[in-house]
Amino acid sequence: ISSNAYSEIYNSTNAAQPLKALDTLQRRHLGPTPENAQYMLGQLGYSDLEEFTKAVIPEDILVRRALKVSPAQGYTETEMIAHLREIASKNKVYRSFIGKGYYNTIIPPVVQRNVLECPEWYTSYTPYQPEVSQGRLQSLLNFQTVVCDLTGLPVANASLLDEATAGAEAVLLSYHSMKGKKSKYVVDTNIHAQTLAVIQTRANTLGIEIVQLPLSTAEGVEQLAAIQTEISGALVQYPATDGSINSYAKVGEIVHANHGLLSAASDLLALTILEPPSSFGADIVFGNSQRFGVTLGYGGPQAAFLATITKLNRKIPGRIVGVSKDRLGNPALRLALQTREQHIKREKATSNICTAQALLANMAAMYAVYHGPEGLKNIAKRVFGFTSILAEQIATKHTLVNKNWFDTLTIELNGVSADALMATAVEKYQINLFKVSDSQVSLSLDESVTEKDLTDLVELFTGSQLDTSAIVKLPEFYSDLTRSDQILSNPIFNTYHSETSMLRYIHSLQTKDISLANSMIPLGSCTMKLNATVEMLPITWPEFANIHPFAPDNQCQGYAELIDNLEADLADITGFASTTLQPNSGAQGEYTGLSVIKAYFEKRGETQRNICLIPVSAHGTNPASAAMAGMKVVAVKCLNDGSLDLIDLKAKAVKHADNLAAAMITYPSTYGLFEPGIRAAISTIHEFGGQVYLDGANMNAQVGLTSPGDLGADVCHLNLHKTFCIPHGGGGPGVGPICVAEHLTEFLPSHPISRTTNGSDLSIKAVSAAAFGSASILPISYAYIKMMGANALPFASSIAMLNSNYMLNRLQEHYSILFVNSSTIKHCAHEFILDLREFKANGIEAIDVAKRLQDYGFHAPTMSFPVPGTLMIEPTESEDLAELDRFCDSLISIKGEINAYINGDSLGQVLKNAPHSLQDIVSTTQAEWDARGYTREQAAYPLPFLQQNKFWTSVSRLDDAFGDMNLMCTCPSVEEVAE
Amino acid sequence: ISSNAYSEIYNSTNAAQPLKALDTLQRRHLGPTPENAQYMLGQLGYSDLEEFTKAVIPEDILVRRALKVSPAQGYTETEMIAHLREIASKNKVYRSFIGKGYYNTIIPPVVQRNVLECPEWYTSYTPYQPEVSQGRLQSLLNFQTVVCDLTGLPVANASLLDEATAGAEAVLLSYHSMKGKKSKYVVDTNIHAQTLAVIQTRANTLGIEIVQLPLSTAEGVEQLAAIQTEISGALVQYPATDGSINSYAKVGEIVHANHGLLSAASDLLALTILEPPSSFGADIVFGNSQRFGVTLGYGGPQAAFLATITKLNRKIPGRIVGVSKDRLGNPALRLALQTREQHIKREKATSNICTAQALLANMAAMYAVYHGPEGLKNIAKRVFGFTSILAEQIATKHTLVNKNWFDTLTIELNGVSADALMATAVEKYQINLFKVSDSQVSLSLDESVTEKDLTDLVELFTGSQLDTSAIVKLPEFYSDLTRSDQILSNPIFNTYHSETSMLRYIHSLQTKDISLANSMIPLGSCTMKLNATVEMLPITWPEFANIHPFAPDNQCQGYAELIDNLEADLADITGFASTTLQPNSGAQGEYTGLSVIKAYFEKRGETQRNICLIPVSAHGTNPASAAMAGMKVVAVKCLNDGSLDLIDLKAKAVKHADNLAAAMITYPSTYGLFEPGIRAAISTIHEFGGQVYLDGANMNAQVGLTSPGDLGADVCHLNLHKTFCIPHGGGGPGVGPICVAEHLTEFLPSHPISRTTNGSDLSIKAVSAAAFGSASILPISYAYIKMMGANALPFASSIAMLNSNYMLNRLQEHYSILFVNSSTIKHCAHEFILDLREFKANGIEAIDVAKRLQDYGFHAPTMSFPVPGTLMIEPTESEDLAELDRFCDSLISIKGEINAYINGDSLGQVLKNAPHSLQDIVSTTQAEWDARGYTREQAAYPLPFLQQNKFWTSVSRLDDAFGDMNLMCTCPSVEEVAE
């Protein structure tokens, strides 16, 4: 990690390789040129990057074990694409009629190109700064509106991770709504296997007993009635996994009579024509929105949805977009009811969901906007019509298990085994079906079904040719099951049906938002680095995009190779033995890691170990995950210098010695510091029999320099959407793999249908719907790691730290920096905290600075985490010197405005009125401007660079309270807007 | 074309096809829903689309011959992609070392995704409205700066069609600079064959004699000296086609001594390290910028460049971007010196170039921005180094023809024939070389070359293994040929080298421009319809993108199939026998068509026929092309109602009966009218022995309803970038095929290297560098035609006319409409002309309305063509009713502002100050605002819809005169900006 080595890597002038191609990612990923880096080092008083790195990382932490990632020099971009094409070619894209929650769909090309493949959409952050996020907030509101309209329930969130975890959330919501007093929960037998598995995992860690009953039968209802007072709710699937459509009105009555909640998994496409679950009393409806224009992607990422009755609106897990107004009184959107969220509620949280599936929810919403209610119904009717024709044909030879259907048929085979039929299907027709049992298969049709699919399927099942010319009309959906209410009547779903108008709609939303295409997003703890195009290109290749997660293994060899390699590289990078890629987010990783620790203690017969030590500085998901894993959270103090209080840690460890399960520690700490005492802390925990969980959200300071494994921890999660270049997508997708030491490997999660890499008898059950979580975006991290190579990866970390310390150094003359420059800690790691609390007495809050930064064209740093009243800044290695300076200049200029405010100079008001939307500049009366005592120019162009290139907010400062008091989480009607 | 049929097509409810998939393009391409269409028809007093169409198109014009385009119902989008993938798979992507003006290159992924694949860039129009085009104007200025810096000449244009036509332009520029008095022109023997061919075609039609001499030899120079007084100039290639680098200082001296011009074809990559042609006195330097990050694409589209000495700056063909200032005095860009352009100079023009290659020029410019001077030099040095290593190896077995080189080696083979070696190359290595003669091959290396390429080539040529580990350093470029000046020192080329900063640069430019992603671009005569994503997707597939135009035919079977089919469909649509896709623009099509007519008369021995009748209303390229084809233009009058004066036509035909070659007629006329007398006009011309050329720029009103062939014409061109969905790309690419009747087929252009579809002994020589012109974008038009199918294509035309007449009907109460509503012509065709001349007396000009429209978020209609003082509006079929209404509302609101102006109300000033840039709104002093007498809100938000979604201009109204007087066509230096 010397300056020389940086220069060689950056310039590809490696003398040892005169023939090497020049299109390396390294020089494109890393912001500062070697000359810039030298200048920045100079500002910090160093002459070499190595010297600097050593000064930042305590000696006993810096490991510098050479990574094994190969090729060490990294693939060039061209080589990478070629290599990925080769891997992709090992996946076979056969026709999938497997269903079970995953269906073929046609992504509207205009959405693929202008949302999924558009950096303006995929690089943006979770819309916590609403004034610079109105575009995607609107799209997420559209998503919620689709979900509410189709489920028939009034409140919906802006996505969950997948259908199975959404099911688990429904169970937990029911459990907690009974204050945890009912220990049983009933799940219908006719639901997807993966939903059941994830529910069982989650129920297990909380000690909830899952009772499976056939709730569509009279006996099932009877059995339910028998335990009705012991349950917090019941869960059904509608249409069921076998394809049948049943009413659960009686189930609802019984559950409700006992104050329980009825939950239903459902299908958005079916619901466009089918009576909604609200019709039989469902309180919670959830499902996967994947078939609304999101690829199969070998299982993910895809947006799950969850809707509830009004009464539960403050208990729904996940983010909710709500309608409020801005300072000028105009309608404006923002994330509502944030006080419910896990990062606030910590161990009192009933869910740990943080990163969700915003990008995919937006795609699903756009699909609905593009097709509109009639278009969606036509798709649904066609699916039903084809399924019905097929049913009639198949019934001539085999027996239909389900007597009615929307898109799915379960078939008891006559004269042929499931294996034999499926073998023919694959070999002769390249068709995949789902094996239910040795004598049963099922199949699901979808939007993509063609006449040829139909005739091939008929031939496969019956041996005869379907005469399609005899079909003059498609069978119509059951009249008694047809919904009669209007859906999606809002103009948004009835306006943009030409490609031209859809393109403009997408574009108009996009221009309202800040993304990495505008400027740096210096969010501490979020690592908003480059999401390089070469990394992004493969995810839309059909060989990665169009694979069903339950496709036979021999059709997924490309995925297997990619996953094996990525798991190995991540294990190497973290210093651990093995990896699971199943968790779909960091928080899911936390939960998985703690569940694995629990399973480990179970094997050792130490089931009493249930205490989890967590520093007060920890991210809110840590305690939330521990609570969900059935652990008891004990807080550990921090010292004044920000570091872990080792004495308190020891004291708590001693106190809970018998029951100590784990400690969860973020490293570098959430304060952005390389805690010197980390090794001591780990030893202490081990000494008392606990396991150490390192939260890897800050892994970007460690790669190739040290690692959780090298430090002695037992397990860590990684946020591939931070350190490993998966874009944030405006609030998801994420990938939160965990890496574990050898002794924990056998407990890594299994899956009820698919193979997993580390499955064993001791495996915990599934934590995600798909065995490999969000598989289709794994090429992104894979490509990043393989293009950087072992040689350059450590530079991502050291340059990230250099960027951060350079900014700290520039800003510290103007602002207090938390914890740094005490005698013990001279440098921050890859992020640092600007302390604004001193201005509070004078009336200036962190939010004023955050909002005023928008006028300078910047997204605010992380606000009030980990310390209220502060801003945490993380530049990442991808920002160049000019951008770092523009950001510092802006903060320094704002400091002048703060001084003005404190001195009573009217210019100071610019902070309180920030951000200044275009409307504010244009439409505010001159009298009011005069009263403000600063000019439009001061408001809009406080620094010269803004005159060339400025981002304008589309609304003024949001009024959060108003929206929370008047919660509205679907698109306002024309009348409501007019009000 | 009934309303019923429209509804069936739009809703895919064709009862005959209940199994058809729903993802049809038709409903996405066509703006108005069937309900909208009925409403619009009602407004016009019709109840059915058929009735309306018959009222618009004169009875004897409406043909309604069923098109043969199959499938008649059109492919769905999914089917289209599958079908194109199948075609693509028939192209074989082998490694190309063919060179000869086309080289492999690595498109920076960030440029591919954010420029080439970004509708905001590819759907915009030629930047004639500079205030809404500053982004691409900046990028084109960057292109010009690259060209000037590298060629060493001070003035460059913003692209030409290809290197060969650029060569022809250089010859013509030389010829005309001598006022046509020197009939000879010398071309070096060592230039690319296709450049020579196109020069010969162009020289031939003007009667210039091309003399080929070996100008790098002493004999050649002597022969040159012998004819020095008879020539207007000489043309060399540097490096030459055989790869050698020669100085032409002596040639320059001789040419200059006789006031001639020396032109040099050159290569931008070589010029990053090689002494520029200015060093030996070149006055004109041209070439292809393809290898700066633009795909091979089977020959195009790619941007050619042309630079000259200062003295020629008002004579350069094509568009030039220049630096000027806006009304507020800020630097601002616009197309400079427009009075030079062909559309102004008409038959006095010395070139007919109109549509150029803006999108590709922008990509090339971005490539230079991304790599910067050092990056480019490193690429060039590596290419040279690899070539030198290879030369040394090959020389051990064969004889090198060229003694020095940059990237190209010509090799006299020993012991093996060219055919045998090339067969081995293809079969064993999948490598393509270039065959020079039976015993000679040549090869060119490029940016993409790898170690494996090198070892394979060595093995191929020598049979031995190259030990690359022995190579410790690449050979360095000839010190005596190395340029010593600084190149690309402007900060723009030294700032954006990380992907993050490059993305932001691209994004920041893009946000300054209006494209179809913002709002309708109602440009009369330009047909700015939807460029659908499905149409665009294939062009970046490697199987279309990475094919060298001179690759062996058996590797290009996919292209052959696509081209054959497209040619047949276009012939069917135009009612003609055959098609050539070679011309790269409409104007090139015109030139080609007239040249074909000339050849036809030559065959018949009627070489005296050289009169071309052209109506006064014709587009400027018509007379310009006729002049270039060596014809004499005779103008034909138009009547007061806008129609052709048939009496004048007949009179001119009679007068020139013996010499009548052709008439060029645009249909519907450039006034947007279906001239009733067209058949009579055509008969008249035929009667007097002339051929009829129909300019097909307005073909969008004809498709499936009538056709040039059905009307009796002999030849027409099409602008695939208008009627057939190729995006305008901000001023190119274009494709301008011509379709001809049977008797003209044998004259369609040939190509010196490649097969052409209709080549015969009587073929004219090449008109473009590549046999199939801009082949790689042909999938766009192909996909459009195949997805619409025979059934829906006529609706594109009839809905385009409905949209146009609906607008006309709304606007005619507020504005005068030219020519329509006279007794003869009740309807416009697909466009109409708003007459603003009546306001001139009151001080309001068309430009005021055009600029004020920008404040309403719209690109202006076509201004002052075909009639000065007017705006010509063409909505196309892709705009929906809401957008048509927004545009009409805006023009009606502007009418109110015009009235205010006329009445002396200060609000009227809003027209004169338009457009109101953000800076104007923010920074103009309150005193000035008060003096203006209207508010910022009136300026910015004259209609409510703008408050939701408004495009802001980044500069105020341009000062054209200032820029033309102070011509600056490269990026200003930091000092110049500061001034």
Ligand SMILES: Cc1ncc(COP(=O)(O)O)c(C=O)c1O
């Ligand atoms: C320290 C820390 N831990 C955990 C998480 C949770 O990760 P995710 O949002 O992927 O669930 C975060 C997210 O920001 C974090 O900063």
Ligand SMILES: Cc1ncc(COP(=O)(O)O)c(C=O)c1O
């Ligand atoms: C009537 C007419 N003819 C010819 C042309 C020239 O076409 P191109 O720009 O493709 O050269 C145009 C272009 O606008 C046109 O409108």
Ligand SMILES: O=C([O-])O
């Ligand atoms: O893409 C835009 O941000 O306009």
